[in-house]
Amino acid sequence: MADEFDVVVIGAGPTGENVVDRAVRGGLTAAVVEERLAGGECSYWACVPSKALLRPVDLAGEVARVPGLELAPIDVAAVLARRDEAVGNFDDSGQVGWIESVPAEFVRGRGRLDGPRRVRVALADGGERVLTARHAVVVATGSSPVVPPVPGLAEAAPWTSHEVTETSEVPERLVVLGGGVVACEMAQAMHGLGARQTTLVVRGDGLLSRMEPFAGELLARSFAEAGIEVRTGLQVSRLERPEPGGKVTVHLPEGPPLEADEVLVATGRRPATRDVGLGTVGLPDDVPIEVDDSMRATGVSDGWLYAVGDVNGRALLTHMGKYQARVCGDVITARARGDELPAMRDVAGGYGAPQVVFTDPQICAVGRTEAVARADGFRVRVVDYDMGAVTGAYLLGDGYRGQARAVVDEDRKVLLGVTFAGPGAAELLHAATIAVTAEVPLDRLWHAVPAFPTVSEVWLRLLETYGL
Numbered sequence: 042m043a044d045e046f047d048v049v050v051i052g053a054g055p056t057g058e059n060v061v062d063r064a065v066r067g068g069l070t071a072a073v074v075e076e077r078l079a080g081g082e083c084s085y086w087a088c089v090p091s092k093a094l095l096r097p098v099d100l101a102g103e104v105a106r107v108p109g110l111e112l113a114p115i116d117v118a119a120v121l122a123r124r125d126e127a128v129g130n131f132d133d134s135g136q137v138g139w140i141e142s143v144p145a146e147f148v149r150g151r152g153r154l155d156g157p158r159r160v161r162v163a164l165a166d167g168g169e170r171v172l173t174a175r176h177a178v179v180v181a182t183g184s185s186p187v188v189p190p191v192p193g194l195a196e197a198a199p200w201t202s203h204e205v206t207e208t209s210e211v212p213e214r215l216v217v218l219g220g221g222v223v224a225c226e227m228a229q230a231m232h233g234l235g236a237r238q239t240t241l242v243v244r245g246d247g248l249l250s251r252m253e254p255f256a257g258e259l260l261a262r263s264f265a266e267a268g269i270e271v272r273t274g275l276q277v278s279r280l281e282r283p284e285p286g287g288k289v290t291v292h293l294p295e296g297p298p299l300e301a302d303e304v305l306v307a308t309g310r311r312p313a314t315r316d317v318g319l320g321t322v323g324l325p326d327d328v329p330i331e332v333d334d335s336m337r338a339t340g341v342s343d344g345w346l347y348a349v350g351d352v353n354g355r356a357l358l359t360h361m362g363k364y365q366a367r368v369c370g371d372v373i374t375a376r377a378r379g380d381e382l383p384a385m386r387d388v389a390g391g392y393g394a395p396q397v398v399f400t401d402p403q404i405c406a407v408g409r410t411e412a413v414a415r416a417d418g419f420r421v422r423v424v425d426y427d428m429g430a431v432t433g434a435y436l437l438g439d440g441y442r443g444q445a446r447a448v449v450d451e452d453r454k455v456l457l458g459v460t461f462a463g464p465g466a467a468e469l470l471h472a473a474t475i476a477v478t479a480e481v482p483l484d485r486l487w488h489a490v491p492a493f494p495t496v497s498e499v500w501l502r503l504l505e506t507y508g509l
């Protein structure tokens with residue numbers, strides 16, 4: 042078996058798989074090393090299972106808003122079974138088959154850089170293999186959850202995104218540490234699936250602090266109505282769990298402690314760069330691998346090392362990682378052909394990544410928030426509109442609550458960012474992504490007529506509010 046390839050990729054998550062696909066399309070040979078399951082976190086412990094758990098909760102919210110429909114209790118066992126099916130019952134043979142059909146070589150084991158252009162693999166079935174790369178090595182090892190150094194927390198063996206997404210039980214009382222995306226999505230999933238008492242302990246002063254402030258406020262209101270408690274401006278001081286898997290006491294700086302059956306830590310992620318051999322090529326461990334817009338590691342001479350996805354810290358999102366992977370595969374292919382300055386670059390990241398938070402209400406945004414746009418020095422005008430006032434939204438359900446914001450660059454009359462918060466808002470996002478990325482002039486956007494009666498009419502209302 043040949044152990045020399047044009048490209049060697051470490052990590053077969055969504056990003057590693059896409060680099061391989063793109064490089065082979067360009068006529069190169071490739072191998073990808075994976076220590077766990079082909080498909081990565083996204084397929085088994087992140088995007089896919091979390092959305093499978095949230096879908097019935099979202100639908101229950103929709104049904105509750107339409108008079109005349111009866112909401113039956115959620116059959117949790119059926120939801121968990123569908124989640125298991127969605128993650129392929131942790132069988133990655135389909136994904137491995139796809140990689141092999143590219144065609145590329147799939148190597149099961151732990152990969153480690155071993156000097157320039159060389160990857161040493163501790164094979165899953167024992168033994169070792171050394172792969173060398175003629176053109177490029179790509180690190181696509183993803184990220185892992187951070188467990189902050191709170192006394193007693195690590196000893197309590199809390200849930201992280203892994204355990205909550207693969208759970209076969211819903212805890213009666215759940216305490217969630219964090220107020221970001223994982224915390225909000227998983228608190229709502231567990232509560233909707235039957236947790237009796239769900240409490241978020243949030244260090245900052247609100248939820249989803251990187252989004253427009255109204256988004257977190259709307260979500261907090263929806264959480265309060267559902268009985269999910271959000272406690273802000275607080276940090277856990279220590280935890281006690283005398284029995285493994287038993288009850289947990291969560292101590293706060295003041296007031297009585299919280300008693301829980303499980304604790305979910307959702308306090309961010311760190312790049313998976315430990316023990317990947319970065320030191321053998323002169324790079325530091327435990328920090329994101331810094332790359333340029335072609336995904337080439339800036340700290341390595343000769344330009345043979347690349348990093349895509351969560352591990353480079355640019356945008357911890359599957360779709361952005363896959364986009365980076367396509368850029369990276371095309372750049373490697375072009376350079377292998379002798380084009381040292383290929384035109385392909387990560388452009389989308391610079392506009393601000395599109396993202397959907399799959400809660401009820403859904404929160405989605407692309408581009409810059411007002412605060413970021415102002416900090417970046419743009420002359421900004423902000424346009425807000427109450428989505429509940431749109432006929433299409435009213436028809437979706439009683440008491441539809443939603444809010445839209447457009448951030449306009451007043452000098453160029455284009456959109457810098459758009460945020461929607463409301464039930465079913467996720468599908469509005471791509472239109473916003475096109476408008477922001479293509480920098481469609483507002484007086485041209487005015488001619489994009491939204492169909493009646495859809496929630497998309499909010500676009501017309503935003504432009505009218507702006508004065509067009």
Ligand SMILES: Cc1cc2nc3c(=O)[nH]c(=O)nc-3n(C[C@H](O)[C@H](O)[C@H](O)COP(=O)(O)OP(=O)(O)OC[C@H]3O[C@@H](n4cnc5c(N)ncnc54)[C@H](O)[C@@H]3O)c2cc1C
Nearest residue numbers: 052054056076081082087088152182183350351357358359
């Ligand atoms: C709960 C949760 C929900 C999420 N939901 C969404 C969502 O709805 N939408 C969205 O866009 N993003 C979502 N994300 C983020 C998304 O999961 C990540 O951005 C995405 O998985 C990153 O892909 P990646 O290929 O960089 O890394 P990963 O998916 O982490 O894949 C990396 C792979 O590399 C392997 N690996 C690591 N080290 C080695 C090694 N030394 N040798 C061999 N193999 C190795 C790992 O086993 C893994 O399979 C979510 C994240 C979480 C935690």
Ligand SMILES: NC(=O)c1ccc[n+]([C@@H]2O[C@H](COP(=O)([O-])OP(=O)(O)OC[C@H]3O[C@@H](n4cnc5c(N)ncnc54)[C@H](O)[C@@H]3O)[C@@H](O)[C@H]2O)c1
Nearest residue numbers: 189219220221222223224244307308309310357397398399
């Ligand atoms: N639907 C989606 O697109 C989706 C879903 C889940 C996750 N993700 C991605 O995964 C990444 C990780 O998500 P996440 O929610 O873990 O991270 P995050 O960065 O979104 O949120 C982390 C939260 O933890 C808090 N925090 C951090 N350190 C803390 C500490 N020591 N003590 C108390 N609180 C602390 C932060 O203030 C914040 O509220 C995100 O960047 C997100 O983009 C995306």
